[in-house]
Amino acid sequence: MGKTLIELKNLTKSYSGNRVVDNITLSIRENEFMTLLGPSGCGKTTTLRMIGGFEDPDSGSILFEGHDLLPVPPYKRNINTVFQRYALFPHMNVFENIAFGLRIKKIGKSEIAERVAKMLRLVDLDDFGKRNVDSLSGGQQQRVAIARALVNQPKVLLLDEPLGALDLKLRKEMQIELLDMQRSVGITFIYVTHDQEEALTMSDTVVVMNQGVIQQVGTPVDIYNEPINRFVADFIGESNIMEAVMPEDRVVVFDETTFSCVDTGFAPGEEVDVVIRPEDIRITVDPADGQLQGTVTSVVFKGVHYEMLIETKHREYLVQRTMMFPEGSRVGMNIQPADIQVMKKGDR
């Protein structure tokens, strides 16, 4: 992956006194697939719109290849956007929608025809040029919107929840198609979504946001395995989160039980949060073999695994195993040191 392309520095934006984006600093590299992930209202779309030029930040700066981007109006930015509801021009057919940007740039007719045809091929809509945009399905409109943006050969493509309006199956297909496209055209994608699975599937880098603040930046694997705080752990995937104490390095105590772990660098006796993924809890048939003991209170078949709730003296644990333990059975639970993720108590 290449050099830094876009830098956001201390970006802040408020709407009527409400801080939507709060002092964000982030750098985006060339050819990176970066996803801004967070619940609705976390500021991800506002951040994207500031990069696109549709909102001005109250303070902070945006650098594009080292130059200040803020004075540049949206129509002069080498950035294109795929809008949430596609925003295709209803008075133009598919061809004209895609050709719009090229016509503005006064590119020759034959070159326009060539480039649009190439884009139609890329998004798999070869014979759709003359079709009316409102005769297309959601997925097709989506692809026209992507083609309309990509035909301008932007350095950066901004995508604002582009798959939000599609049904699950189509969404999964489009995720893979989008990834293929990004790799084949080799441009930077900045993708906004609230769907954590989508973020993990597609991105090189995930930026988790909450209440206008970046919580964690990392690869999907990092974000999943080493969430930095309770919010990230809770938002990404399913998890068991509990309050614990670290009497010393590599030792953590919760539910009146002492576990060894791999985390260091906390003050002796510091109160922390601990996250354990449901698939990392192993069940023993003999309760005495487990570090924790409990009773299975519910079993749900999920296809690949069974999802069980196991009640201990202190709490209910969510556990995913391929082997089923019947409701009411008394079992033990073990957790490997590497599967315990210790997090600083979040101020947020």
Added chain:
Amino acid sequence: MRLLAWPYVGWMAVFVVVPLLLVLVYSFTSGDIHDVSTWQFTADNFARFNEPTYLKVMGDSFVLATASTSICLLLGYPVAMIIARADIRYRNLLLMFFLVPMWMNFLLRTYAWMSLLSPNGLINRGLQALGLPILEIMPGPWAVLLGMVYNFLPFMVLPIYTVLSKIEKPLLEASSDLGANKFLTFWKVIFPLSIPGVVSGITMVFMPAVSTFVISSLLGGSKTLLIGDVIEQQFTYERNWHFGSSLSIILMIIILLSMAVMSRIDRKPAEGGRAV
């Protein structure tokens, strides 16, 4: 549900179809209007229209109606745009400014212009006080034009405002995102999408303007005779309902033809797509 349509059908039959047929019958006959036994079938009424006086009146009516429609479009489009772009809180207030005068009687408003424009009316007294030459446009075609624009402007603003306010903001952002500055966004996105409003605005202004007789008889005097005035005269002073009817029929046909042309423009595909 179909039963519910009958009152409407009955209404249309009694108050639209029958009168139209009557006008048609009058236009193709001559004789004493009170005595049907004297009526004879004839096409002379239509032939009489071919006289220079009537052709000129029809021509003048068209010129004035076209001029007033054009001015209404040039004035009304920007106004509609300003209202449609205004903050939603002020939109209704701005619209009210345009609509409140319409609540007043049409005749009253035109009389008001009469007194404003008269040689010693408010406007001219103001001009005199400032030492400026006075305006002597009333009675005359300019006063008629002014009266038409004033009275019919809301009919242009409203339909255009309606289509403009329905254009979704992301479309404008998309246009800007794809490299179009404000002018190009207007020319390539906003204007083509507003054509249906423009067409209905033009229709709603042109039709009453071409057939009006109140404005022209109040503000135009005897110098500015429009086709509406001639028809009115035929029915009232001349008591020649036959000729009046044939003039009405001719006017109606011309209006229908111009509407047909307009609706073609409406449906004309804009740059390979189609107008919505």
